[in-house]
Amino acid sequence: MHTAVTPLTEALRPLAVTANRQKSGAETSQMTAEGEEVVKQAIHYHEQGELEKATVYFRKAAELQNPLGMFLFGMSLRHGWGCKANPNLAFQFLQKAAESAVFDLNHLNPGTSSAAKSELSIAIYELGISFRHGWGVPKNKETAAYYFEIAANLGDADAQADLAFCYEHGNGVKKDKAKSAKYYRLAHAQGVHIFGNSWVFKSKYDNVE
Structure with missing residues (x-):
């Protein structure tokens, strides 16, 4: 639970x-x-x-x-x-x-x-990691994704990549390929390269809010 x-x-x-x-x-x-x-x-x-x-x-x-x-x-x-x-x-x-x-x-x-x-973004991202793995707190995918999103919106590249993965696979959040593409792109712009994710650059994912 x-x-x-x-x-x-x-x-x-x-x-x-x-x-x-x-x-x-x-x-x-x-x-x-x-x-x-x-x-x-x-x-x-x-x-x-x-x-x-x-x-x-x-x-x-x-x-x-x-x-x-x-x-x-x-x-x-x-x-x-x-x-x-x-x-x-x-x-x-x-x-x-x-x-x-x-x-x-x-x-x-x-x-x-x-x-x-x-x-701040790094510390919040690491709180998310703690919840993802259950390090010092009960494991909770939803809370992990919640902190990833805060850190991602503060500009942390690792948080952006992890949040994109969460949206891609529905880990702790509702699956959303458009949001996944958005955050993968943000992470990519900061030098985080994830192989096999060329799909995120399709035009249909442009201008995602």
Whole structure:
């Protein structure tokens, strides 16, 4: 039995936002700068293959309410990068990453919102992956497709390709070849190539809303 799809406004209840609002602007700025520096250190260790040390720093960044730190710590917990895999806790941190990115997206200047938008789309896409595979939450195709669509409309290429597949095969959504073609085309425009899908470029799928 599938659980109901939770609306984004409820699913991304801003726990991290509450923490940020309780701090002064100066404190938040300091946390932001410190968090960014810690993430850089963590990524350096990760690229050097020092996964345990990287995960320690990802966690520090997450504790500093850094969205990318939350996301990467969540991914570390999901896949067991330098730590014992913990799908349930991984999902919580991926959700917090999305919550924090939502806040940043709503409060950044227009010129700097693209980075937050990218972080948000990736975090939401990974929430969809969690529901698709049942990592930390009950497996639910409908909820997975729901998050894929949000991330796809925010511009994430992988989400666009996965959502296109969902519409093509009716996985979690009603089968719709026109919508499938639309999202395959969007993914293709960003460099995602799926072999055997030349049909998506047929003229009858042009100008799909």
